[in-house]
Amino acid sequence: MLMTSFFGATKDILCEEFVAAMQGEFEMSMMRELSFFIELQVKQSKDEIFLSQSKYCKEILKKFEMESCKEASTPMPSCCYMDNDVAGKEVDQTKYRGFIGSLLYLIASKLDIMFVVCLCARFQANPKESHLKAAKRILKYLKGTTNVGLWYPSHSPIHLIGYSDSNFAGCKLVQKSTSGTSSWIKSYSWHSKKQACVALSTA
DSSP states (O other): OOOOOOOOOSSHHHHHHHHHHHHHHSOOOOOOSOSEETTEEEEEOSSEEEEEOHHHHHHHHHHTTOTTOOOOSSSSOTTOOOOOOTTSOBOOHHHHHHHHHHHHGGGGTOGGGHHHHHHHHTTSSSOBHHHHHHHHHHHHHHHHOTTOOEEEETTOOOOOEEEEEEOSSOOTTTOOOEEEEEEESSSEEEEEEEOSSOOOOOO
16 A cells, blocks of 8 residues: 655754654655645745645636636625525536535645635535635635745744634524634644534523
């Protein structure tokens, strides 16, 4: 079975020790310094590492014929509350799933679209025009943030930054409350979960 993996370290000697340990256990060969991996572009220098998917962003915009679309400042409007839209006009399910599938590959480096992409993914079984409009809004946002990615400077201070929030019966589909957390310490962690039971009151 052939597997591909990549790794990194703060010092070259640590990489060399890791390679020696792995080659002692497995049959493996070293390639070269990583620059491109599964649509992820990696730019490395002595002082920083920058991860982006700008090439893939442009390919998606071209694929769905939105290269000349108007840019959006956010991936979704703040007043957007998506539901099943039972009375809405149906759209091509294959096309909609193509939108979502393509966007899911982007959340590796574009964490700012993770929530809205996962939200749109809930409606793949019976997509409506309103859902497709929301997915296209994400592409309009990507048009203006094509070159945005994750930047890791080597000498940045290590500070833990965390946020948490919750709402009351915020899900329009099942009337459940949703809680969420996010934290940042050199890398980003994000979590959102609907409560298991339906809240009837705040008391």
